[in-house]
Structures are given as C-alpha cells and as structure tokens.
Amino acid sequence: MTFKLGLTGSIGMGKSTTAQMFIEQGCAVWDADAAVHRLYSQGGAAVAPMSAICPSAIVDGAVSRDHLREAIQTNPSLLGKIESVVHPLVAQDRAAFVKNTKADILVFDIPILFETGGDAAMDAVVCVSIPAELQRERVLARGTMSEAQLAQILSKQMPNDDKVARSDYVVLTDTLDHARMQVEKIVSTIRGQLANA
Numbered sequence: 001m002t003f004k005l006g007l008t009g010s011i012g013m014g015k016s017t018t019a020q021m022f023i024e025q026g027c028a029v030w031d032a033d034a035a036v037h038r039l040y041s042q043g044g045a046a047v048a049p050m051s052a053i054c055p056s057a058i059v060d061g062a063v064s065r066d067h068l069r070e071a072i073q074t075n076p077s078l079l080g081k082i083e084s085v086v087h088p089l090v091a092q093d094r095a096a097f098v099k100n101t102k103a104d105i106l107v108f109d110i111p112i113l114f115e116t117g118g119d120a121a122m123d124a125v126v127c128v129s130i131p132a133e134l135q136r137e138r139v140l141a142r143g144t145m146s147e148a149q150l151a152q153i154l155s156k157q158m159p160n161d162d163k164v165a166r167s168d169y170v171v172l173t174d175t176l177d178h179a180r181m182q183v184e185k186i187v188s189t190i191r192g193q194l195a196n197a
Contacts, residue, residue, distance in 0.1 A: 001197055002098075003105045003190050004121065008113040009128035010157050011150070012139035014173030018128045019109045021183040028103035032110040035093040036086065040065065045092075049085045054078055087116075105190055114158050114166055126186060127167035129160060130174060 007022070007029075009015040019029045039046035040063035050068075051058045057068040072078050098106060107126075110118050119125050130138075139150050164170050169186050173179045 001194055002101075002103070003194055004098075004123045005105055005107045005186075005190065006113045006119055006122035006125040007107050007109045007128070008111060008119075008125060008163060008167070010111070010135065010160050010163070011153055012135045012142075013128040013130055013160075014138075014171075014179065015109060015111065015128045017176070018126075018171055018173060018179055018183060019107060021180050022105070022107045022187070024180075025105075025183060025187040026103065027105040027107045027187065028097075028101045029107045029109055030094055030097040030101075032090060032094075032108070035090050038093065039063075039086065039089050045089050046086055050082070053081050053085065104194055105187065112157065114163055119166070124168040124190070125166070126169040126171055127160075127163045128171045128173050128179075129164050130172065132160070134174070135160075 005022075005027070007015060007019055009018075016031075019031065023029050036046075038044055040050075041047075042061045044062070047058065047061065047063055050063050054068065054071050056071055057063050059067060068082070072082070094108070108118070108122065110116070113119050113122075113125065136147075136150065139145065140147065145153075169182075171179055171182045171186070
C-alpha cells in the first residue's frame with residue numbers, strides 16, 4: 001500500500017527544501033514544476049502543441065517561460081489554451097511516476113494543489129508555512145523579483161492561512177532543524193498508519 005501525500009505552500013515558504021527532507025526519509029517526490037520543465041524542454045511533449053498555440057514562445061526548440069509570460073500578458077485569453085495543453089500532460093507525467101515508483105510514501109510537490117482541486121486525490125496534505133514578513137524577506141533576498149511581482153503572484157494564490165487550515169499537517173520552516181524534525185514526525189506517523197492498515 002502506498003500513501004499519497006500532497007505538499008503545498010506559497011512562494012518562498014521553503015517547499016523545495018522540505019521536499020528534499022522527505023526524500024531523505026525514503027519518500028519519493030514528484031515535483032509539478034520539474035514536470036512542466038521536462039515538458040517544455042527540447043523534445044518535451046508540450047513543445048509541438050505549444051508551438052501551434054503560441055509560436056513566439058518557442059526558442060531553440062523549447063518553450064521559453066519568459067516568452068510565454070510576455071505572450072500571456074499581451075493576450076490573457078492564451079492562458080486557458082495553454083492550461084488545456086499542459087494540465088493533461090502533467091497528469092500523464094504524474095501517473096507514470098505513481099506507476100513506476102516503489103516507495104511507501106509518494107509526495108506530490110504541487111504549489112497550487114488546493115487551487116486546482118488536486119488535494120482530493122491525496123490521502124493527506126502538508127502545507128509549508130512561515131510568517132508573511134519572513135516569506136517576503138526570503139523571496140526578495142533572491143533578487144529575482146520585485147515587491148510588485150511578488151504581490152501579483154500572491155494575489156493569484158490561495159491565502160496561506162486558508163491553505164494551513166485545509167491541510168492535515170503543517171511544517172513551519174523557520175529553521176532547517178525544526179522543519180526536519182516535523183518532517184520526520186509526519187513520516188513516522190504515516191508509516192505507523194500504513195503498518196496498521
């Protein structure tokens with residue numbers, strides 16, 4: 001029996017670091033962003049259908065996320081068309097992961113898990129969280145986006161408090177040691193449930 005654990009959280013909350021901690025505990029992790037990256041790269045399954053929808057986004061035989069973003073800003077109606085291509089391909093990638101993975105706990109790292117209704121397919125959900133001020137500091141410290149860009153991303157995501165309220169487990173990523181301790185506890189709780197199932 002395998003256990004499907006959703007892992008979600010807003011930008012800058014420490015989700016990638018937390019996912020790595022689950023791997024260290026012997027869990028297998030499927031990363032939605034990495035799946036999209038594979039689909040968009042040269043030879044990826046999304047390149048041909050995307051070139052039909054948005055030719056300007058194809059650069060050197062791959063889908064450029066920057067060009068795609070610009071095209072969507074110019075023509076917001078493109079977003080629905082793009083999602084209708086990408087979402088089924090991502091679902092296929094996820095299904096292949098489930099089929100070919102032998103771990104007892106499968107972790108699905110999906111930033112917009114609740115927003116897309118993906119939580120319904122999970123046995124439980126973990127939300128990574130930190131106070132909003134610390135989140136802002138972390139994201140802006142990366143130097144890759146402005147305050148306005150961060151505000152725009154957050155406006156499209158479910159508020160953190162709502163995600164926390166809807167999750168079965170919460171991992172506070174204030175320090176690495178604290179986060180690791182919480183991950184270990186979650187894994188041992190789930191493995192205990194699997195042993196008694």
